[in-house]
Amino acid sequence: METQTAVSSFAVESGDISSKFDDDGRKKRTGTLMTASAHIITAVIGSGVLSLSWALAQLGWIAGIIALLIFSLITLLTCILLTDCYRSPDPITGRRNYNYMEAVKNNLGGIKYKLCAVSQYSNLVGISIGYTITAAISMAAVRRSNCFHKNGHEAGCHTSNSSYMIILGVIEIILSQIPNFHELAGLSFIASVMSFTYSLIGIGLSIAKIAERKNGSTSIAGVTVGVDVTRSQKVFNCLQALGNIALAYFFSNVLIEIQDTLKSSPPENLVMKKASVIGVSITSVFYLLCGGLGYAAFGNLAPGNFLTGFGFYEPYWLVNIANICIVVHLVGAYQLFSQPVYQLVEDWCKSRWPESDFIVEHQIVIPFVGNFNINFFRCIWRTVYVILTTVIAMLFPVFNSVLGLIGAASFWPLTVYFPVEMYISQAKIRSFSLKWFGLKTLSWVCFIVTIAAAVASIRGIIIDLGHYKPFKSVS
Structure with a gap:
């Protein structure tokens, strides 16, 4: 170096x-403006899109669309603030920060850096659990779709989610042993193709359902109190829906890494601001289409996951393709989000016991295949991590509530609080000035919404688990 x-x-x-x-x-x-915009779109559009029609059903047309637009604007604003934190202390000529946590460390340091680490790594673990639940439900949906096609739409066709979670766990254990999985060529391209494919299929199926006039009843206020839900259920479901929308817009933790791919001239922060506007704008239009058309298709009875809730029956093969795309996307995404957690523990152990034969690499020779490096600690640690996340997913297999909790837990600290605090520190904004007051107010309002959404999601998990037997969840 x-x-x-x-x-x-x-x-x-x-x-x-x-x-x-x-x-x-x-x-x-x-990197250029176009590549950065593409990276943002790829990072944002993911499994969060699956629950947007359900979120709009809880909030209704007016509040649902307003909520999507507000989260879009808040995400865009905080991303613009975050772009100036790529270099510090000066946003154009300062030293580069290569990732989100490094930016927090160099701009805020101390206890805030440690809090960021706890928040980010907890979020990564939560995402691993959420992806396991979502992928297993999609795997079960393929089997149900085939069953409905064969036996008719009135057939029960229920199948165990837990068995598919175990299958996913085995696959993830194997993939976890691949060194530097996140650097495999074409992985991001495959993920982006899969996410766009299942989202577009969902949009197409929704349009077809609406065109056939088989769509459900919608309303300005969403689900009706006294008809669909009680008053308390309406309130908590609306708050949980906000958590689901927050998760759909979550990508701030990789923005610095995307910015680190840009050419030095013109200045990275200026290019990244334009890329953020393009990326978030395109994503918002896409989300409005997915959420709005999904809600229009299913009405107030919109399922939690509009590709597995089974309002779509035919063409069954197209529904299957969408769910297979979800599984392929999330299997790879699980490993991408788990890599930092793997690396954190492995680096700490290497620094703590640098001479241990259990931790260092050992080369083995496989006849007719070649030489391979094996690390016994890595094998055991990554296997244990996958098993733990799989078991937790089997214990809490509730789709919308878990996604709402993950979204709520990640949105305020990583999308709002740290970007705002870093910008205030770097720009040396005077305390109690109008700009300082505006940014602090935004942060506190988002904090209150986050707490409310988290409480509603935890309540949803508790209620759902009240009717659930551990390790026996079914779709």
Whole structure:
């Protein structure tokens, strides 16, 4: 690294603009406005889209659309603030921060950096659990879809989710042993294709259902008190719906990494601000289509996951393709979100016991195949992690409530609080000034909404578990 840095410094000082290295000695970045926008769209559009029609059913047309737009605007605003924190102390000429936590460390430091670590890693574990639940439900949905096609729509066709969670766990254990899984070529491309495919299929099926006039009854206020739900259920479901929408817009924790792919000129923060506007705007239109058309198709009886709640029966093969795409997407996404957790524990153990034979790499030779590096600790630790997340998913297999809790728990700290605090610190905004007061008010309002959504989601989990026998969930 020192050699690369020296080469880079000499190139800059001598005016060699064709240098292969950037100002930090790393390989010259080549990202552009278009690539950054594409990365944002890929990062945002994911499994969160599946619950948007249910969220609109709880909130109704007016409140639901307003909520989607408000979360979109808040996400865009905080992302714009976060782009100025990629370099510090100056947003254009300062030292680069390569990831979200490094930005928090260099801008805020101390206890806030530790709180960020707890928040981020807890969120990653929560996402792993949520993805296991969602993927298992989609796997079960494929079997149910085939059953409905064969036996008719009145057939029960119920199947165990737990068995599919075990299958997923075995697959994830195998994939977890692949070193640097997140660096595999084409992984992001596959994930983006899968997420767009199942979302577009959902939109297409919704349009077809509406065109056939088989759609449900919608209303301005959503589900009706006294008809569909009680007054207390209406309130808590609306709050839980906000958590689901928050999860759909969550991507701030990877924004710094996306910005780190951009060319140095024009300044990264200026390009990233434009990319954020493009990415979030396109995503918002996509979400309005998915949520709005899904709600229009199913009405106030919209299922929690509009591709597995089974209002869509035919063409069954297309429904199956959508659910297979969800499974493929989430199996890979599980590993991507788990990598930092794997690495945290493994790096700590290496620093604590650097000479341990149990932790260091060992090379083994497999005849006719080649040489492979094996790490016994990595094998055991990653296997245990997957087993734990799978068991927890089997204990709490409630789709909307879990997604709402994850969304609520991640939105305020990672999307609002830390970006606002870092921007105030870096821009040296004077305390109690109008701008300071506005940013703090935004943060506190989002905090209150987050707490309310989290409480509603926890209540939903408790109620759902009251009718559930552990390890025996069915779709």
